[in-house]
Amino acid sequence: MTREPVNGSRELASKIIKLAAEKKTHDLRLLEVGKVSILADYFIIGTGATAVQVHAICDHLIENLKKAGYFVLRIEGYREGWWVVLDYGAVVIHIFQPESREFYDLERLWADAPQLDLAEEDSASFFTNKATD
Numbered sequence: 001m002t003r004e005p006v007n008g009s010r011e012l013a014s015k016i017i018k019l020a021a022e023k024k025t026h027d028l029r030l031l032e033v034g035k036v037s038i039l040a041d042y043f044i045i046g047t048g049a050t051a052v053q054v055h056a057i058c059d060h061l062i063e064n065l066k067k068a069g070y071f072v073l074r075i076e077g078y079r080e081g082w083w084v085v086l087d088y089g090a091v092v093i094h095i096f097q098p099e100s101r102e103f104y105d106l107e108r109l110w111a112d113a114p115q116l117d118l119a120e121e122d123s124a125s126f127f128t129n130k131a132t133d
Contacts (some may be wrong), residue, residue: 009034009041009090012070016093017118019064020046023057025095031106031113034090041090042046043110047101054095057086124126 020028026047034041048054050056055078062072074087083100086093094106107115122127 012065012088012091013042013044015065015068015070016044016061016088016091018043020057020093020095023053023060024047024099025057027101028108028115028118029109030118032116033092033113035114036110036112039087040092042092042116043092043106043113044091045096045101045106046083046094047096047098049098051097052083053098054081057095058086061086078112 001049007126013040017028017030027047029043029045031043032041033039033043041056046057046090048057061074065072070088073089074085076085076087077083082097083104083108084093084095086095096104
């Protein structure tokens, strides 16, 4: 049921992480869900302090990814700004407010998916696995 990442999905995930960080997205996580599911290659999870910040993060991502030639396939939850999902096919972005992130706890739900290290995002080791084994 697992699959290899789609060509270019790592580059897209890297670009998304950098763009999200530009808008001060808190507690960014990158899960390689393609190792345990066919839903996507990667889930990116982040937190905005308020609905206004969640909207700003999402707007920044959508606008800049569109300029780079990536188009969002589906947007869910934008209106409320409580938990917004931006679906880019191989990469799915989840931007939460703190309370909703704690409540839904996607990291626990997808605990079998390797969490990738974001500490060295500008280096070749950006996509190395954290010690999860």
